[in-house]
Amino acid sequence: MDPSRELPDLMRSLPIDRHRGLPIPAVTARHPDGQPDFSTVDGREALRLASEGRCGICGNPLDSQIAFLGGPGAVAARAYHDPPMHESCAEASTILCPHLSRRDMRRVTDRRSTGVLPRNSAEEKPDRWVMWICRGFAAYVIDGMPLFRPAPYLRLRTFTYTDGGHLHETPDTSPRP
Template sequence: MNRPEPALPAALAARPHDRRRGLPIPFVNETPDGEVDFAAIQASQVLRCARERLCGSCGQPLAWWVAFLGGPESATQRAYLDPGMHPDCAEAALTLCPHIARRHHRRAPEHRLAAGVITPDTMTETKPQRWVMGICRDYEARIVAPRSAQAHVLFLPRPFHRTRTWSYTAAGHLTEDTPPRRR
């Protein structure tokens, strides 16, 4: 059974689209020359998100609610390398991003060697088996500069107002564990 693709949030739909894939280019994946590298997060864009309180996906100012998407460990520690997003942009990322949407999709590690790409020591290629979206009202962004690694931004959300979780099916597709009730 095929599920219909969710409608794109307006700000994400307005982003430049990758000609080859037909996907909107997330703000943090746009290179300084306006190209795209879906496998790499651009340090300069992440820093802009931190300084200007921008959505990592659409690049627009964040509103009242901010969503952080990652594995259970990130959610428990409330510590993320990726910037916060509008909740609807985070939900779109769950279906648009092949790395998240499909269990067996892997990122190309050679992309991590490019200039301007964030590769902190704490980053791992291991994909979580479950994704957690934590939604909060505020967060702190800290620049972390360990002696042995590249400086990076660490996003520290305030306590989550609510969380949603997704796991992979036997076929390797992502499905929400307990979908939210519609009112």
């Protein structure tokens, strides 16, 4: 796969992992040998970028509308461990990230870069992902891990898995006021 064909403009300057052929998000943790640990967010980098108003995926300045991507639990709690990002970067992640894009792809459990999952995180993959789009957020450190609380949403986008196990956006059928 040539990822440059599918990347939004904002992601085109990201380094590409030669082994997987995928862009390396700005907040991706690194193993001691420098290799990317795609299963783990570098919490310090996530907080730094968020405090500077930068996207956790591409590292560029955020727009007025900010996206968060997580499962139904993140939506219910209005709390995300993954940092704020551009909507286009979040959308690209639903296509490019093997863990998100394919139902049967499991996260590697070897966390040599940081050692732990954030408290209250689940190893089990949700059956759907929800993109929360808003105009702001607050950032906290809880038990040494970043936690992002988005402002009230402007809109939500839901992504579910097809019978074939690939992620796709589910049309919004909710009634409009």
